[in-house]
Amino acid sequence: MLRFDPTPVDAFIEKSALETLRPRVEAAHRALIEKTGAGHEFTGWRDLLLSPNDALLEDLAATAAEIRERADVLVCIGIGGSYLGAKAVIDALTPYFPARRGDDAPRTPEILFAGHHMSGAYLRELMAYLEGKSVYLNVISKSGTTLEPALAFRFLRQWLEARFDDADRRIIVTTDPERGALNQLRAEKGYKKYVIPPDVGGRFSVLTPVGLLPIAVAGIDIHALFYGAVDACRRFSGTGDNPALDYAARRYLLHEHGYAVEVLAVFEPRLAGIGGWWQQLFGESEGKDHKGLFPAVVQYSTDLHSLGQYVQDGKRLLIETFLMAEHDGGDLPVPATGDNLDGLDYLAGQTMRHINRQAYEGTLRAHVAGGVPAMTLWLDRIAPGDLGACLYFFEHAVAVGGYLLGINPFDQPGVEAYKKEMFALLGKP
Numbered sequence: 457m458l459r460f461d462p463t464p465v466d467a468f469i470e471k472s473a474l475e476t477l478r479p480r481v482e483a484a485h486r487a488l489i490e491k492t493g494a495g496h497e498f499t500g501w502r503d504l505l506l507s508p509n510d511a512l513l514e515d516l517a518a519t520a521a522e523i524r525e526r527a528d529v530l531v532c533i534g535i536g537g538s539y540l541g542a543k544a545v546i547d548a549l550t551p552y553f554p555a556r557r558g559d560d561a562p563r564t565p566e567i568l569f570a571g572h573h574m575s576g577a578y579l580r581e582l583m584a585y586l587e588g589k590s591v592y593l594n595v596i597s598k599s600g601t602t603l604e605p606a607l608a609f610r611f612l613r614q615w616l617e618a619r620f621d622d623a624d625r626r627i628i629v630t631t632d633p634e635r636g637a638l639n640q641l642r643a644e645k646g647y648k649k650y651v652i653p654p655d656v657g658g659r660f661s662v663l664t665p666v667g668l669l670p671i672a673v674a675g676i677d678i679h680a681l682f683y684g685a686v687d688a689c690r691r692f693s694g695t696g697d698n699p700a701l702d703y704a705a706r707r708y709l710l711h712e713h714g715y716a717v718e719v720l721a722v723f724e725p726r727l728a729g730i731g732g733w734w735q736q737l738f739g740e741s742e743g744k745d746h747k748g749l750f751p752a753v754v755q756y757s758t759d760l761h762s763l764g765q766y767v768q769d770g771k772r773l774l775i776e777t778f779l780m781a782e783h784d785g786g787d788l789p790v791p792a793t794g795d796n797l798d799g800l801d802y803l804a805g806q807t808m809r810h811i812n813r814q815a816y817e818g819t820l821r822a823h824v825a826g827g828v829p830a831m832t833l834w835l836d837r838i839a840p841g842d843l844g845a846c847l848y849f850f851e852h853a854v855a856v857g858g859y860l861l862g863i864n865p866f867d868q869p870g871v872e873a874y875k876k877e878m879f880a881l882l883g884k885p
């Protein structure tokens with residue numbers, strides 16, 4: 457299960473400040489639980505965990521099984537909350553390298569993403585890459601009006617219809633129950649449809665069909681993922697033993713002390729996608745009214761050779777949260793050589809996991825000594841249940857953190873400004 461270690465960060469915070477803040481943290485928590493806070497009409501992401509819909513999980517698993525049977529590639533079309541959660545979980549739970557042909561591994565379609573930017577080169581190369589393959593599309597857009605996925609779907613739908621007689625069966629729509637252009641198209645074509653509950657915002661939707669269908673197609677146990685989140689939701693429903701509140705409280709106090717950036721650091725590359733999801737969750741939820749910590753992801757030890765310099769020695773505006781796994785699958789012992797020509801015999805017999813762990817411990821010590829308040833969220837292992845709990849931990853923390861800041865964590869008015877300018881330039885009627 458999850459374990460939150462705030463020990464190093466607490467050297468930067470007065471104990472009395474935490475105690476003084478506590479009633480406000482508990483009030484923010486209650487506002488979330490009791491649906492009395494700003495944007496409470498978008499807290500359905502908790503309700504779906506409190507009343508799990510097993511029939512929906514089974515239905516999603518059945519659709520995923522069909523896609524796994526028939527497709528070489530599933531293209532997921534979506535942006536922001538309509539793709540980052542699926543990508544995060546799939547990246548975290550997919551082997552770094554595909555099984556070799558002939559190995560006994562179950563058949564898994566390649567999962568690709570589209571509609572998450574405006575690159576024409578990407579779309580052209582994607583369509584060329586899909587040539588000759590059995591392709592399914594999952595178009596995911598709550599509003600059904602977002603330009604990037606709408607454009608990508610226009611291209612890919614035409615591509616699919618020109619090549620497959622059963623194109624309509626190969627398209628699955630995930631959208632609002634009623635609103636938006638996707639519903640019109642779906643009514644016309646008869647695509648299979650999954651619903652994004654109206655009370656769940658995009659960045660909180662990973663545990664709805666938005667994330668669960670692509671994740672199931674990737675061969676990941678969505679039941680274990682979902683129920684990992686259910687367990688965390690139940691565990692964090694009170695104010696005692698609630699690490700999500702401990703995390704939210706410390707972030708808030710450091711924000712009030714003038715820290716401006718929170719770095720989420722991972723030491724296992726497959727967790728970097730969770731960082732991408734976290735970045736959107738916190739950036740879009742908290743960055744309002746000129747408030748909030750800017751969320752940035754680093755992947756160590758790779759980035760210790762680049763951004764690590766800034767973290768250690770640059771402007772003192774950073775706090776750091778490490779996302780670690782006790783068991784990361786890295787039990788690979790360093791071989792002995794007999795000649796020690798590379799000077800590494802002192803590591804012979806030690807596992808890569810141990811070495812990576814010492815890299816974490818050393819980095820934590822150095823950064824704290826360099827003036828960076830740091831804390832760590834520990835997963836037991838990188839497995840569906842642990843990840844489900846981790847997703848919920850951050851969702852709960854950001855909601856409480858938003859209330860502490862006095863903002864609505866569930867809207868995103870700031871993303872409209874660029875759209876207004878862009879659509880004016882494009883001559884949108």
Ligand code: PA5
Pocket residue numbers: 535536537538596597598599600601602605657658659660740868
């Ligand atoms: O969190 C959010 O609400 C956003 O990031 C949306 O997910 C993103 O803008 C995509 O919106 P839609 O699913 O309506 O296409």
